Amino acid sequence: MTSKPKPRQTRQRAEILSALATAGDFRSAQQWHDVLRHESSTVGLATVYRALQSLAESGEVDAVVTDSGETLYRRCEAGDEHHHHLRCRRCGAAEEIDVPDFEAWATQLAATHGYSSIDHTVEITGLCGECAKATN
Amino acid sequence: MTSKPKPRQTRQRAEILSALATAGDFRSAQQWHDVLRHESSTVGLATVYRALQSLAESGEVDAVVTDSGETLYRRCEAGDEHHHHLRCRRCGAAEEIDVPDFEAWATQLAATHGYSSIDHTVEITGLCGECAKATN
């Protein structure tokens, strides 16, 4: 295996993890950086990007890419179990959802097409109750 | 309805549509622009971006956003029926697939969470036969 060494435990990483733990919604790296700054942290923007990126790789946080290409991060609630999201495209609220049998189905389907090493993305977006009203 | 006026029929749009019709795989706006240039077309890059964007909005072409935030376009094979893709993350090959009952399921699930105006993204990626070998 070519697993990465091991991240060092630094003040900034701790602060970032802490911020992630406090708010449970999806936010961009820049937004998390703002949050930290408001909490009088001095973490650099680049560091936030790097930390979120590495946390996402190791599966410690969820990452989704919006239609406009922005990457949003949020703490991962379900242990290390794979899951998906139902997200409000207006306010950003998100709920983790369960997609029964999707994994198995996807793997099998892919196999019939000769594909392997399957990965997938299932994102469901809509308007939450609040925003549906506001949009009227 | 606030439907857009109606796109004018221009030489550049025709050329772009033509290129789309020739190759059936997913390519970025820049790549399509290159294709056109090689065919001695003089279309501008911005024009390609605009055309693909508008075609995607009207559902005449498929658009997917990669993990790195790039938007890829390709001609839409299935009439105006909604569909999904199985894509090779290495060579970009893609096949349209069918996700039985997913639509209905998604809509219902969303409703139970108070969400409306549901939209969704289902992308399955893997390694196609060719690339699986090459990666060994």
Add this chain to the structure above:
DNA sequence: TTGGTATTGATAATCATTGTCAATAAGCGG
């Protein structure tokens, strides 16, 4: 404590995409 090495952070660099705006061309009315 100390040295080797990750990590940090300010800033410059990338890169896809969008905005600008004068020049051009669709397509309608006559």
Add this chain to the structure above:
DNA sequence: CCGCTTATTGACAATGATTATCAATACCAA
């Protein structure tokens, strides 16, 4: 067929998110 109004075009600047640079700094194993 002929203007005319207005969408479209294209060269280029501008944006905005993300990544690279690189010297200074902080982990942490010995």
